[in-house]
Amino acid sequence: MLKVFDGDTQIFYSESKWLHPIFEFEDFLKTYNGPRNNLRAWDSAIGKAAAVLLIRLGVLQIHGELVSKLAVDYTSKTLGEGKLTYDTLVDRLMCQTESQLENLTDSDEMYYLLRQRAKLVLGVPVSIQNLSYKYGKIDGLNLEVPAGGRLMILGENGTGKTTLLRLICGIYKADGGSVLIDGMPVDKLPKYTIGYIPQLSELQEEQSFDLTAGEVVGLGISGKTTRASRRELVEEAMSRTGCAHLEGRKFSVLSGGEKQKVSLARCLAQKARLLLLDEPTANLDKDNRRMVVEILASLSISEIPTIIMVTHDKELTSLKKWEVLNLG
Numbered sequence: 001m002l003k004v005f006d007g008d009t010q011i012f013y014s015e016s017k018w019l020h021p022i023f024e025f026e027d028f029l030k031t032y033n034g035p036r037n038n039l040r041a042w043d044s045a046i047g048k049a050a051a052v053l054l055i056r057l058g059v060l061q062i063h064g065e066l067v068s069k070l071a072v073d074y075t076s077k078t079l080g081e082g083k084l085t086y087d088t089l090v091d092r093l094m095c096q097t098e099s100q101l102e103n104l105t106d107s108d109e110m111y112y113l114l115r116q117r118a119k120l121v122l123g124v125p126v127s128i129q130n131l132s133y134k135y136g137k138i139d140g141l142n143l144e145v146p147a148g149g150r151l152m153i154l155g156e157n158g159t160g161k162t163t164l165l166r167l168i169c170g171i172y173k174a175d176g177g178s179v180l181i182d183g184m185p186v187d188k189l190p191k192y193t194i195g196y197i198p199q200l201s202e203l204q205e206e207q208s209f210d211l212t213a214g215e216v217v218g219l220g221i222s223g224k225t226t227r228a229s230r231r232e233l234v235e236e237a238m239s240r241t242g243c244a245h246l247e248g249r250k251f252s253v254l255s256g257g258e259k260q261k262v263s264l265a266r267c268l269a270q271k272a273r274l275l276l277l278d279e280p281t282a283n284l285d286k287d288n289r290r291m292v293v294e295i296l297a298s299l300s301i302s303e304i305p306t307i308i309m310v311t312h313d314k315e316l317t318s319l320k321k322w323e324v325l326n327l328g
């Protein structure tokens with residue numbers, strides 16, 4: 001059970017189990033407009049996981065009926081002594097989550113792990129078995145990317161990186177083996193599951209596209225969405241990728257980098273569960289490359305889609321915690 005107070009006023013209450021009340025509280029905060037500088041929480045049991053989440057949400061004073069030593073250590077290191085009080089102190093809470101967090105210190109990485117354990121990820125798993133294709137070095141390839149996983153495909157020119165993305169999203173048919181996304185072949189997937197951004201050269205070929213950038217971003221949004229929420233999704237995605245000012249411009253006349261930003265906004269508005277990105281930072285200047293890196297980092301700890309990306313960009317290849325597949 002979790003109760004949260006602003007000073008003495010209770011603002012939130014939940015009786016859900018495990019860490020779910022805290023994730024519910026996170027959702028509650030998205031629309032809560034009251035003051036947040038004096039948040040106090042009361043929870044029945046506090047392990048390191050609960051401490052990490054509550055502190056991320058800005059709670060400064062926590063009381064638990066049952067509290068673990070790991071939680072006390074983490075809280076005193078992060079907030080200072082005496083911010084976590086308790087009725088009973090135990091060595092550790094007997095759960096796997098507490099053990100998995102024991103030696104982690106990076107708040108983003110802990111948060112990512114907790115959302116994965118709570119199955120609060122947008123991403124779908126991808127399973128590639130014995131995949132073969134006539135071009136490139138794709139010969140009996142096996143690969144598992146879990147829901148919300150992050151995979152970077154590296155390799156020399158011509159090894160088949162782009163070909164692999166096209167096999168995953170069904171543009172090419174494999175000569176042998178299979179690709180299952182969320183347990184299904186690609187043609188059985190619900191519409192809008194995949195967001196694919198091809199290499200810039202292909203985006204450039206879409207010259208006949210007579211749509212505005214805003215309309216392109218709206219393409220991935222389900223037809224059932226109301227007009228108002230559609231607008232909101234488009235605006236939010238375009239401002240997140242720094243291209244809101246391009247909304248009324250024709251997509252076909254945009255520069256390469258602008259097209260990439262608009263395409264990324266399309267995938268965000270679509271809430272794609274699997275992002276397939278082919279050289280997403282090629283042709284972007286330093287600031288825009290940084291922005292893409294930041295968007296990928298923030299996606300990987302909030303919505304958590306599954307991301308499979310081909311890149312040569314040093315800034316991206318140095319990202320930590322990504323699985324790497326070297327083709328060739």
Ligand SMILES: Nc1ncnc2c1ncn2[C@@H]1O[C@H](COP(=O)(O)OP(=O)(O)OP(=O)(O)O)[C@@H](O)[C@H]1O
Nearest residue numbers: 135136137155156157158159160161162163164310
């Ligand atoms: N439809 C096709 N017809 C002939 N050759 C093809 C076809 N599709 C792919 N290939 C060849 O397969 C190889 C792999 O191509 P792909 O574009 O996947 O490479 P890549 O690893 O993405 O390379 P780069 O780093 O240069 O983008 C290349 O030699 C390419 O010429």
